[in-house]
Amino acid sequence: MIHQYRNNGYNIVLDVNSGAVHVVDDLVYDVIELLDAGKTEGEVKELLQEKYKAADLEEALEECRQLKEDGVLFTEDIYENAIMDFKARPTVVKALCLHIAHDCNLACRYCFAEEGEYHGRRALMSFEVGKKALDFLIANSGNRRNLEVDFFGGEPLMNWQVVKDLVAYGREQEKLHNKKFRFTLTTNGVLLNDEVMEFCNREMANVVLSIDGRKEVHDYMRPFRAGKGSYDLILPKFQKFADSREQKNYYVRGTFTRSNLDFSEDVLHLADLGFKQISVEPVVAQESEDYALREEDLPKIFEEYDKLAREMVRREKEGKGFTFFHFMMDLTGGPCVYKRLSGCGSGTEYLAVTPWGDFYPCHQFVGQEEYLMGNVYEGIKRTDIVDEFKCCNVYTKEKCRSCFARFYCSGGCAANSYNFHGTIQDAYDVGCELQRKRVECAIMIKAALAAEE
Numbered sequence: 001m002i003h004q005y006r007n008n009g010y011n012i013v014l015d016v017n018s019g020a021v022h023v024v025d026d027l028v029y030d031v032i033e034l035l036d037a038g039k040t041e042g043e044v045k046e047l048l049q050e051k052y053k054a055a056d057l058e059e060a061l062e063e064c065r066q067l068k069e070d071g072v073l074f075t076e077d078i079y080e081n082a083i084m085d086f087k088a089r090p091t092v093v094k095a096l097c098l099h100i101a102h103d104c105n106l107a108c109r110y111c112f113a114e115e116g117e118y119h120g121r122r123a124l125m126s127f128e129v130g131k132k133a134l135d136f137l138i139a140n141s142g143n144r145r146n147l148e149v150d151f152f153g154g155e156p157l158m159n160w161q162v163v164k165d166l167v168a169y170g171r172e173q174e175k176l177h178n179k180k181f182r183f184t185l186t187t188n189g190v191l192l193n194d195e196v197m198e199f200c201n202r203e204m205a206n207v208v209l210s211i212d213g214r215k216e217v218h219d220y221m222r223p224f225r226a227g228k229g230s231y232d233l234i235l236p237k238f239q240k241f242a243d244s245r246e247q248k249n250y251y252v253r254g255t256f257t258r259s260n261l262d263f264s265e266d267v268l269h270l271a272d273l274g275f276k277q278i279s280v281e282p283v284v285a286q287e288s289e290d291y292a293l294r295e296e297d298l299p300k301i302f303e304e305y306d307k308l309a310r311e312m313v314r315r316e317k318e319g320k321g322f323t324f325f326h327f328m329m330d331l332t333g334g335p336c337v338y339k340r341l342s343g344c345g346s347g348t349e350y351l352a353v354t355p356w357g358d359f360y361p362c363h364q365f366v367g368q369e370e371y372l373m374g375n376v377y378e379g380i381k382r383t384d385i386v387d388e389f390k391c392c393n394v395y396t397k398e399k400c401r402s403c404f405a406r407f408y409c410s411g412g413c414a415a416n417s418y419n420f421h422g423t424i425q426d427a428y429d430v431g432c433e434l435q436r437k438r439v440e441c442a443i444m445i446k447a448a449l450a451a452e453e
Contacts, residue, residue, distance in 0.1 A: 002036040002074065003404035004029065007444040008310055014443065016404050017079075020072035023447045027052050031060045035074070080395050091390060092142035095345070096133055097352040097363045100125045100163055101154040105190050107225040110255055110283045110291055123355040124159040130166040132376035133353045138177050140379075150184045152352075152363055157191035167203050186210065186253075188222070189234030197241050205249060209238045212254040213266020213280060220259060221291075239274060247276040251325060254280040257291035261300045264308040271315070271322045279325035282434055284416055293430055302437050309441040313448045329408070329442040343410035347373070347389025361389055364415035389414065392424050399427045409435045 001016035011029040013022040024032070030051070034044045045057050052060075067073035103122045104111075134149070141147055149170065151163050163185070170181040185200060186208040200207050211234060212218040219229025242250055252275045256263035267280050282301070285292035293301070308324065315321050344350060347361030354366055357376035365371045374381040394400040394411045412435065416428035 001077070001402075001404060002032065004033055004036075005440055007440055008306065008313075008448070010444055010447050012440070012443055012447060013073075014404060015073050015075055016407065017077045018072050018075040019407065020067075020075075021443055021446070022067070022073070023451075027056055028060045028063060031057070031064060032073070035064060090142075091348045091386070092144050093137055093140040093349060093351060094144050094146075095148035095150070095350040096137050097150045097152050097350070098125065098130060098133060098166070099153065099352060099354050099363065099366065100130070100151045100156045100166075101159040102355050103158050104154045104188070105158065105224070106155070106188050106222055106230060108222045110221060110257055110285060110289075125162060125353075125355040127162050127165050127169075129353075129355065129357045129376060130162060131169055132357060134166065134170055134173060134181075136376050136379065138173060138179055141179065145178060146180050146182060148182045148184070150186065152186050155188055155190065156185055157187050157196060160191070160196065164199060167199075182206075184208070188230070189237050190230060192234070192237045192241065197244055200241075201244055207241070207245070207250045208253045208279075209234075209241065209250060210254070211235065211238060211252050211270070212256070213260070213263070214269045217260045217266055218254075221255070221257065235273070242275055242277075247274075251277045251279045253325075254278075255283050256280055257283040257285075258293055258297060259291055261297055262304060263301075264304040264311070267308055267324060268311060276322045277325075278322055281326065282431070284413075284419075284428065284431065286419075295430060295433075298430070298433055301434065305434075305437050305441050309445050313445055316449060317452060326438045327442040327445055329439070329446065343393075343412070343414070346414055348386055361385065362415060364413070365418070368418075388424065397425055397427055399429075399432065403432065403436070405432075405436045405439045408439050 003014040003016055005012055006029075011024050011026060013024055013029065013032055014020075015022070022028075027048075030048060031044055034047060035041075039047065041061050044061065045054070048057055064073060068075075101124050103124065137147055137149070149166075151166075156163055167181075167183055170183065174180055182205040183203055184206040185204050188210045210222070211231070212221050215229070215231045218231040222231075223229050238252060242252070252270050254266060254270070256266060260266060263280055267278055270278050270280070282293055283291060287294055309327065312321065312324060312327065344362070346365075350362060351373070352360045352363040352366050353376065354360070359373040359375060359380065360366045360368070360371055361373065371385060372382070373385050380386060392411065392414060394406040397411050400406045400411050409432075412427045412431060414424040416431055417424050417426045420426070420428050
């Protein structure tokens with residue numbers, strides 16, 4: 001499969017199955033387009049003879065022959081046959097999302113967790129439930145040594161003592177079981193203080209700091225319950241925290257909605273504030289919500305991604321670069337083939353745990369009782385759910401089979417598919433359009449920076 005596009009002055013050809021990226025001139029671009037359409041070399045010469053010289057056409061065709069011979073153009077899909085082995089593999093649990101607090105001190109308008117309630121009740125996880133969850137992870141991780149635990153909410157800092165106690169318990173268990181925990185934390189910053197920062201800098205491999213960008217955008221979408229905005233309170237804390245981590249191992253993470261389709265301005269606002277690790281992601285919501293993204297918004301959003309990509313290239317060349325999560329791409333390595341086929345591992349390798357100890361496939365399924373998998377006391381009871389997620393991949397989703405971005409998004413989010421289509425074997429269409437655009441921009445940035453080397 002070939003995907004061709006033009007972006008910011010670059011002619012880019014992606015050989016999907018090999019992952020090879022080619023930045024080419026107009027002649028080679030046109031030749032590849034015709035060859036991909038099934039034209040013979042003779043037909044290509046005939047169709048392009050008035051536009052290009054015969055010698056140049058022959059040289060371009062020879063180049064394409066060599067690229068094909070080298071296995072980086074017009075390659076076959078060798079992964080579909082490997083999927084059967086993938087489905088049959090034994091799986092181990094390697095990560096938990098601990099819902100340490102089903103409660104929150106903000107009232108974000110777009111919150112899928114309903115201010116922390118998750119279709120249920122407000123609750124804080126006890127130390128005993130958290131211990132049971134870590135014990136389950138250790139017992140079900142097989143020979144895997146590195147394990148991940150994310151403290152999530154609601155707002156985790158509303159249950160801070162239990163977070164600290166569970167980290168201490170995890171460190172004790174590491175020595176007993178030859179495991180290594182990678183702890184992470186997501187916070188809105190309201191309760192962030194020096195003691196929390198110091199602890200996180202010592203124990204948390206990564207922290208996610210929730211801020212939506214410009215003050216007016218953030219305060220509108222992320223107010224306190226009484227209506228007052230939270231920007232002025234959290235911003236200086238986040239700046240201090242990011243600096244204390246030497247601008248590494250964190251993300252400021254925002255959400256853009258229909259209220260700020262000019263979201264590139266929010267990304268650049270965060271960069272201008274000194275943040276180097278930035279993620280501003282599209283809201284996912286039903287169209288009945290006034291802030292939801294709609295199909296008619298796509299041209300504007302695409303324009304914003306292009307604008308952001310150009311500005312990132314400019315700033316990188318000036319030594320003022322920053323990381324934007326959705327433009328991160330490793331063209332030389334990246335995830336193993338199985339991860340590219342199946343995605344995040346929700347429901348199999350990765351589980352969410354409620355404050356009272358129930359297991360769900362991920363944090364976005366919490367409260368969907370049909371996906372209640374078991375609990376920390378009895379383990380996984382619904383192995384059929386595990387099997388359902390285990391067999392979900394880019395080849396079982398019809399929309400993914402013909403999509404050039406399938407090995408970059410790995411089939412997209414199962415929860416989004418379920419929420420929009422009632423099955424995890426579909427795909428959230430607006431999200432797919434955005435993902436394809438982000439892949440194109442990310443490759444363009446690589447091409448632009450490579451041209452400077």
